[in-house]
Amino acid sequence: MANKSINIGLIQMSSSSVVEDNLKKAEKLIAQSVSDGAEMVVLPETFALMEKYNGQKLDFVEPHLEGPIQSWMQRVAKEYRVALVGGTIAIQSSVADRPFARCYVWDEQGELITYYDKIHMFDVAVKDDEVYSESDNTLAGYQTRSFDYRGIKFGLSVCYDLRFPELYRKYQAESVNVILAPSAFTLKTGEVHWQLLLQARAVENLCFMVAANQTGVHDNKRKTFGHSMFVGPWADVLGALGDEEGYINQTLEIGQIDTIKKRFPVHTHRRL
Numbered sequence: 001m002a003n004k005s006i007n008i009g010l011i012q013m014s015s016s017s018v019v020e021d022n023l024k025k026a027e028k029l030i031a032q033s034v035s036d037g038a039e040m041v042v043l044p045e046t047f048a049l050m051e052k053y054n055g056q057k058l059d060f061v062e063p064h065l066e067g068p069i070q071s072w073m074q075r076v077a078k079e080y081r082v083a084l085v086g087g088t089i090a091i092q093s094s095v096a097d098r099p100f101a102r103c104y105v106w107d108e109q110g111e112l113i114t115y116y117d118k119i120h121m122f123d124v125a126v127k128d129d130e131v132y133s134e135s136d137n138t139l140a141g142y143q144t145r146s147f148d149y150r151g152i153k154f155g156l157s158v159c160y161d162l163r164f165p166e167l168y169r170k171y172q173a174e175s176v177n178v179i180l181a182p183s184a185f186t187l188k189t190g191e192v193h194w195q196l197l198l199q200a201r202a203v204e205n206l207c208f209m210v211a212a213n214q215t216g217v218h219d220n221k222r223k224t225f226g227h228s229m230f231v232g233p234w235a236d237v238l239g240a241l242g243d244e245e246g247y248i249n250q251t252l253e254i255g256q257i258d259t260i261k262k263r264f265p266v267h268t269h270r271r272l
Contacts, residue, residue: 003255004150004151004152004254004255005251005252005253005254005255006039006040006149006150006152006178006251006252006254007037007038007039007040007249007250007251007252008038008039008040008041008042008178008210008230008249008250008251008252009030009033009034009036009038009040009041009042009247009248009249010041010042010210010211010212010228010229010230010241010247010248010249010250011026011029011030011033011041011042011043011044011047011212011228011247012029012044012212012213012214012215012226012228012241012244012245012246012247012248013025013026013029013043013044013047013214013215013245014214014215014216014217014218014224014245015044015046015047015048015049015050015214015218016050016218016219017049017050017051017052017056017218017219017220019048019049019060019068019069022047022048022049022050023048023069023072025245026043026047026048026076027072027076029245029246029247030043030076030080030082030084030247031080032247033082033247033249034080034081034082036247036249037249037251038082038247038249039082039083039150040082040083040084040085040149041080041082041083041084041085041247042085042087042180042182042210042212043084043085043086043087043182043212044087044182044183044184044212044213044214044228045087045088045101045158045159045182045183045184045213045214046087046088046089046101046184046214047086047087047088047089047182047214048060048069048072048087048089049089049090050184050214050218050219050220051219051220052219052220053220054133054136054137055097055137057090057099057137058090058097058099058137060089060090061090061091061092061099062089062090062091062092063091063092064091064092065112069089070089070104073086073104073106074106074110075110077106077107077108077109077110078108078109078110081108082108083105083106083107083108083113083149084104084105084106085103085104085105085156085180085182085212086103086104086105086106087103087182087212088101088102088103088118088158088182089101089102089104090102090138091117093139094139095139097137098135098136098137098138098139099137099138099139100117100118100138100139100141101117101118101134101138101141101158102115102116102117102118102141103115103116103117103118103156103158103180103182105147105154105156107149113147113149114145114147114156115145116141116143116144116145116156116157116158117139117140117141117142117143118138118140118141118158118159118160118161119140119141119142119143119144119161119164119167120140120160120161120163120164120167121134121135121138121140121160122134122159122160123135126186126188126189127188130186130188130222132186134160144156144167144170144171146171146174146176152177152178152254153174153175153176153177153178154176154177154178154179154180155168155171155174155176155178155179155180155207156179156180157179157180157181158181158182158183159181159182159183159184159185161181162181162183162197162198162201162211163193163197165200165201165204168201168204168205168207169204169205171205171207172204172205172206172207172267176205176207177207177208177254177257178207178208178209178210178252178254179201179202179205179207179208179209179210180210180211181198181209181210181211181212182211182212183211183212183213183214184213184214184224185213185214185224185225186222186223186224186225187223187224187225188223189225190213190224190225190226190227191225194211194213194225194227194229195227195229195231195237198211198229198231199231199235199237200235202231202232202233202234202235203233203234203235206233206257206260206261206266206267207233207257208230208231208232208233208238208252208254208257209229209230209231210230210231210252211228211229211230211231212228213225213226213227213228213229214226215227215228215241215243215244215245216243216245225243226241226242226243226244227240227241227242227243228240228241228248229241230248230250230252232252232256233256233257233260234256234260238250238252
């Protein structure tokens with residue numbers, strides 16, 4: 001593991017309620033990130049559609065491995081020769097009006113590596129006039145997903161999952177090196193908890209945290225925090241964006257994990 005590394009690009013967007021516009025914007029940023037050396041690119045949660053009103057996404061639900069957004073992801077991965085982590089899109093479940101929020105991972109040939117359905121639903125009141133009830137029109141997943149790519153082990157999570165350390169502890173038990181967290185973290189919660197949660201999940205599991213976030217004011221007037229970020233296994237911030245749209249690339253040196261584990265073998269000291 002000592003000499004393994006990978007250059008990852010995070011795409012930060014202010015997605016609208018117009019799918020075509022979002023895909024064009026995403027492709028432009030992916031192209032820039034790849035031309036800058038990215039071998040894997042991570043899109044934010046709900047990159048293809050940020051709903052203008054609750055339930056708008058039901059007009060864009062796709063069956064598994066069918067539909068225009070999935071076809072777009074496959075084409076982009078293949079055309080730009082890059083592994084693509086596709087944020088989340090609405091995918092048909094067994095409940096008609098409650099699709100999964102699914103994160104697909106494609107290799108550079110446009111072939112499916114794996115997918116993850118967001119497990120934890122964002123049902124909270126951020127403020128009196130800012131209430132979310134994701135479970136009303138989204139079916140929760142139930143299975144964690146890890147995968148190997150170029151000899152590096154990755155784990156998948158999405159946004160609100162960051163508040164549930166037991167999910168990440170499962171990945172730590174699987175010796176996952178890098179955990180991906182496409183997000184649409186709100187402005188208010190992001191200001192206080194975004195970096196804190198990413199650093200906590202990284203340091204407690206001795207892994208890299210890689211999180212692409214939505215940013216800005218969306219068509220539904222809700223605000224997301226931005227600050228897409230790479231955090232190292234010692235909780236060091238390796239790279240971060242501000243609140244602008246754009247991309248940021250970072251090369252992760254996976255051998256850092258072994259170095260830390262030898263010096264500070266906290267992973268062997270668990271008692272509960």
